[in-house]
Amino acid sequence: MNGGSDRREVIPEATVARLPVYLRGLVELAESGMATVSSVELADLAGVNAANVRKDLSYLHAHGTRGVGYQVDHLIGEISLALGGGEPSPVVIVGIGNLGRALSQYDGFVAGGFPVAGLVDADPAVVGRYIGGRVVRPVEELADVVTESGCTVGIIATPSASAQEAADHLVAAGIPSILNFAPAVVHVPEDVDLRQVDLATELQILGYHQHRRMASGANAGAVG
Amino acid sequence: MNGGSDRREVIPEATVARLPVYLRGLVELAESGMATVSSVELADLAGVNAANVRKDLSYLHAHGTRGVGYQVDHLIGEISLALGGGEPSPVVIVGIGNLGRALSQYDGFVAGGFPVAGLVDADPAVVGRYIGGRVVRPVEELADVVTESGCTVGIIATPSASAQEAADHLVAAGIPSILNFAPAVVHVPEDVDLRQVDLATELQILGYHQHRRMASGANAGAVG
DNA sequence: ACGCGCTTGTGCACCGATTCACATGGCACC
């Protein structure tokens, strides 16, 4: 059943999605001088259940001390290690419209270890322009950009109509991880990791809850 | 226990999250002249399982015709109705930095029925500037902006340090739905709907998979 | 008018995730 050599076996997807949140909270704690943190405190910071925090951390083999809590430094190290080994992963942004421009200057990327290493666009009117000190290169040179900078993450910020094309370019260039901001479903090979960030969808989900609240508020008092 | 008059009882959260994707696909189908669509086709468009599509649509009481499929027009109407009743929900954006500027000009918002009705910022250096024909107003006037324009959705695009403050302002102004782009956990009252869109977190999740793939690729051939 | 094929609608089983509750165990204080 177990080889025993699997230091880090497998972390559930839901846990992986929470680790960055823990990490942010832990960094804040470290900056404010806290040396240890309990699962309850960390749960409060991350907005989740305390038992959930403990189970999540148990997957990292980052055990704490009973009666005391977890060591903040150690925890930061373990989570960072799990989330990419601490190595920065340069990103390339495809599609330099409003959103692409904003993303290329978004501080959170650099702070999170994801420096923007390249900008490409298919529109000749945009190619050659400088955004935040970086030149926009034609999408035909995407493979070169990837090779030069060692990009491992591609961000799609094109209009939806061009999203699939952009994804194809990224896959062809050997990018293994893609973050798609375009409101469109794109298909990639199985060995490519694709995540969707859909602003319009998020708003529509909010709209549903709002609509339902009003409707049920007018009908009955039962509100979830 | 049940009134029996609940035309639309409750839709599972996972289904709600897929409805906007269906809607997009359906609109495309309608534009290309398709009158009916089968669950298999729609599933392919949305990238999900066909049985899942059928089950999702059954929650809307939007049943199709056996042997034929679903009527595209009717389905668009039903989904739109579920997702906010077809009424546009104006949004107000708090924090006009790089991201806020991009969001204020994002076409997808208007197209999705979420026109940007107001921009506010706490920084006096930003207040008064015009972004896309709209003036940035001070955060103190947030309540006025909401009242004037009937905003029902607030978008937080501030730095993380100000996110909680922005949320508090929005809640105080009576906004029931908040979309938070700041990489920070914010707390709101129970009756306020809050959704998180965290770019840095998404990248870190991608980083984990990438890291794991390399690690397990060096160890064994087993890749999920 | 009748039967065949296609598609919907759904019961059921599986799976991952969450959460409670409790046993386990270390630290600090006396």
Next chain:
DNA sequence: GGTGCCATGTGAATCGGTGCACAAGCGCGT
């Protein structure tokens, strides 16, 4: 040095979601 407190770590039950597989039903062709 002993005892009590407190927080971890985890077993087990529960919950929501997914997907298979099949029965039910409608239309179209003959």
